[in-house]
Amino acid sequence: MKEVIVTAPYQFEVTEKEIPKPEKGEVLVQMKAAGVCGSDFHLFLGENPQAVFPRVPGHENAGIIAEVGEGVTSVKKGDHVVVDLVIACGECKQCRSGRRNICETVKARGAAADGGWREYFTVPEHEVYVLPEDMPFEEAVLIEPFAIGGHCTKRADVTKEDLVLIYGSGTIGAVVLQTCKNIGCKVICADINESSLERAERYGADHIIHSGQEDLIDRISQITKGKGVDVVFDCACYPGSLTYLMKQGILTNGGRIVPLGFCTEQEQITQAMINGRELEIIGTRMSTGQFEPTITKLTNHEYQLEGMVSHYIPFTEIDKVFDNMKNPPSDMKKMVILW
Numbered sequence: 001m002k003e004v005i006v007t008a009p010y011q012f013e014v015t016e017k018e019i020p021k022p023e024k025g026e027v028l029v030q031m032k033a034a035g036v037c038g039s040d041f042h043l044f045l046g047e048n049p050q051a052v053f054p055r056v057p058g059h060e061n062a063g064i065i066a067e068v069g070e071g072v073t074s075v076k077k078g079d080h081v082v083v084d085l086v087i088a089c090g091e092c093k094q095c096r097s098g099r100r101n102i103c104e105t106v107k108a109r110g111a112a113a114d115g116g117w118r119e120y121f122t123v124p125e126h127e128v129y130v131l132p133e134d135m136p137f138e139e140a141v142l143i144e145p146f147a148i149g150g151h152c153t154k155r156a157d158v159t160k161e162d163l164v165l166i167y168g169s170g171t172i173g174a175v176v177l178q179t180c181k182n183i184g185c186k187v188i189c190a191d192i193n194e195s196s197l198e199r200a201e202r203y204g205a206d207h208i209i210h211s212g213q214e215d216l217i218d219r220i221s222q223i224t225k226g227k228g229v230d231v232v233f234d235c236a237c238y239p240g241s242l243t244y245l246m247k248q249g250i251l252t253n254g255g256r257i258v259p260l261g262f263c264t265e266q267e268q269i270t271q272a273m274i275n276g277r278e279l280e281i282i283g284t285r286m287s288t289g290q291f292e293p294t295i296t297k298l299t300n301h302e303y304q305l306e307g308m309v310s311h312y313i314p315f316t317e318i319d320k321v322f323d324n325m326k327n328p329p330s331d332m333k334k335m336v337i338l339w
Ligand SMILES: [Zn+2]
Pocket: 037, 038, 039, 059, 060, 144, 145
């Protein structure tokens, strides 16, 4: 079998190796499709503080069970599955309270552990989720990003009474938008990219703000009659974006803000900015308990998948994926690798 290894920033190799044997409680997954995520870019470009080289990228993985190890009962050979990106101990306090995503020893596939950009790999049976046979693999790779949407909106306790601002309309912004519309709330989307804003409108955004040309705070004030929004999701996540979004005029008193990125630069947030209006800054990481409900929502066609992926690339042409990471084409939204 072939596997792709990022050996250092901007360096990758395709190597040959033996197909692994599933051990007790494990299954062998034959890859069919993998989504390429922002964090795969960060890994390859050397911007992921959690990544260790050499590393097989990829955490949005869908495939077929090719073989099962001893004692496996929950899945069988031939099942179509998606693979959880979270590797957790199952025993610590966080795991026992259902928060595997922040397990004391948590590892993410494709970052702190090897991911799915290879023909086969083994995983514990409880880290795969069975798909309906008729769900195309190129759609199934979107389950993981939509699970992120399910998780971060749950963390922020978004209800249909809320008015939400989504800052950044890339893949995660589009996912959070669709999740919020699924919950039934009103959403404002802001971005500097025209085509991302057009897509946000198609996905049901109630208002769009071209934040490169319009003043965000003025527009929010106009739309909310000076009251501000209840929840902000920062899906743009550049250094300083969190501080900017906490400025007076964006969030209402008691509002919640959820950063979705991993910027390591210092922000300029003061105690007064938080406590003057009792704002909440809510952390979110990956997802937990969201794969199964997300599979159900995709099966019921509750999300619009058209326009989420712009580039499908065969695994045999993996160099194109890395070329596109180095020099992203202007029309690129998301890449998916197909086997
Ligand atoms: Zn991802």
